[in-house]
Amino acid sequence: MRYIRVLPIIIGLSILFGLAFSGLAVAPAFTSSITEPSVGLVAYSLSEAKGRQIYAREGCVYCHSQQVRSVKADENLAMSFGVSKSGDYYYDRPHLLGTARQGPDLSNEGQIWRRDIGQPARDYLIGHFINPRNYNPMSIMPAYDYLSQQELEDLTDYIQSLGAWKIPQSPS
Numbered sequence: 380m381r382y383i384r385v386l387p388i389i390i391g392l393s394i395l396f397g398l399a400f401s402g403l404a405v406a407p408a409f410t411s412s413i414t415e416p417s418v419g420l421v422a423y424s425l426s427e428a429k430g431r432q433i434y435a436r437e438g439c440v441y442c443h444s445q446q447v448r449s450v451k452a453d454e455n456l457a458m459s460f461g462v463s464k465s466g467d468y469y470y471d472r473p474h475l476l477g478t479a480r481q482g483p484d485l486s487n488e489g490q491i492w493r494r495d496i497g498q499p500a501r502d503y504l505i506g507h508f509i510n511p512r513n514y515n516p517m518s519i520m521p522a523y524d525y526l527s528q529q530e531l532e533d534l535t536d537y538i539q540s541l542g543a544w545k546i547p548q549s550p551s
């Protein structure tokens with residue numbers, strides 16, 4: 380008698396799993412926000428794309444996230460930069476969202492260390508990559524002093540591109 384109940388349970392679970400899978404995995408792939416880039420987002424330049432590869436290779440993603448969520452913990456980030464949308468990641472394949480924040484979220488780092496403020500921002504970023512302890516004595520971020528000058532430049536281009544496209548362009 381007891382064994383007869385197993386079949387409905389298996390069928391029930393399969394239906395539940397199927398519904399969850401279509402809702403979470405299949406449906407989002409067809410929504411327009413994921414197939415269209417966010418307004419203002421531009422493709423990476425060659426050096427930014429190279430920097431992105433270095434970012435992935437060096438494991439920056441293990442300590443830095445690139446996502447602002449609509450949850451209480453991200454309230455301040457959301458207030459300053461807005462919540463991330465799927466279209467923000469249009470050119471990120473694979474994405475580098477990250478799941479941990481040993482260091483700060485970097486999705487808007489290009490707004491903080493803007494290109495248009497010139498050398499101080501670049502000098503700071505490169506100097507910080509070479510040895511974070513020179514700027515924050517207690518920093519646990521590894522020193523990337525073994526990267527070549529070109530790699531440091533590309534990485535900096537990439538970091539300065541993050542979220543920079545959200546800065547409103549003044550009509551010229």
Ligand code: HEC
Binds near residue numbers: 433
């Ligand atoms: C072991 C964890 C860890 C790894 C790996 C790591 N970081 Fe960090 N990062 C941190 C921490 C902690 C901070 C905050 C303290 C500081 O500024 O050094 C930070 C800060 C930063 C900042 C912000 C600096 C500022 O003052 O605004 C940038 C940009 C950054 N990291 C980029 C990178 C890049 C690029 C990589 C990979 C090449 C990387 N991080 C790898 C932990 C890490």
